[in-house]
Amino acid sequence: MTQLVRAGGVCCLAVLIVGCSGGEVGKPLAPDELTPEVEAILHVGQAYRDAYTARKKPPASSKDLRPYLAKFGDPDKVLVSPNDGQPYEITWGVAPGHPPKNMKTSPFLVSEKSGKGGKRYVLDFQLKVRCLTEEKLEKLRGGTQ
Numbered sequence: 001m002t003q004l005v006r007a008g009g010v011c012c013l014a015v016l017i018v019g020c021s022g023g024e025v026g027k028p029l030a031p032d033e034l035t036p037e038v039e040a041i042l043h044v045g046q047a048y049r050d051a052y053t054a055r056k057k058p059p060a061s062s063k064d065l066r067p068y069l070a071k072f073g074d075p076d077k078v079l080v081s082p083n084d085g086q087p088y089e090i091t092w093g094v095a096p097g098h099p100p101k102n103m104k105t106s107p108f109l110v111s112e113k114s115g116k117g118g119k120r121y122v123l124d125f126q127l128k129v130r131c132l133t134e135e136k137l138e139k140l141r142g143g144t145q
Contacts, residue, residue, distance in 0.1 A: 037083040037121055038129050043072040044079065044088055044110045045123045049096045058093050065090075083121060086113040099125040107140045 047068035051059045059065045062079060069075035080087050091106040100106050110123040120137060122130050132140070 037081070040078070040082050041088065041110055041112070041121050041123050041129055042127070044069070044090070045096070045127045047072065047078070048090070048109060049127065052096055058095050060092050062090075081112045081121070083116050084112050084114045089113055094125065096125060096127060111137075 044065075047065055048059060050068040051065050054068070055064070062075075065079075066075040069078045072078045089108075089111045091100070091109055094100050094106070094109065096109060107124070108122040109125050109127070112120040112122070115121065115134075118134055119131050120134070122132055122137070124130065
């Protein structure tokens with residue numbers, strides 16, 4: 001039953017994905033356009049959600065997250081973006097689905113550190129993947145253009 005629920009969750013997440021490949025940045029991807037970069041950041045978000053569900057509180061560090069990352073591979077590798085080769089930036093201590101009050105400080109649950117080609121993959125608190133330009137990312141963080 002648990003596997004069925006998880007499989008359904010992955011399908012739902014795939015439908016909600018927004019990405020960098022082709023077309024305009026921010027346009028929804030079809031479920032068959034799930035790229036390795038999108039899948040990788042989703043795995044971190046899914047592990048974060050699983051840790052929250054199992055522990056009844058949000059993870060406070062990678063130590064809390066590691067047991068839930070293992071189903072996706074070596075936790076040390078899963079925590080690194082295949083797109084930019086750097087560790088993901090994670091907003092710790094926040095419940096998935098409940099963004100922090102100060103969204104300007106932490107607008108995303110998971111994000112790439114530098115991205116590639118002027119674009120970064122980010123995962124919002126609803127576990128939706130987006131691909132943002134540096135300008136759009138800065139704007140969401142409260143910076144100036």
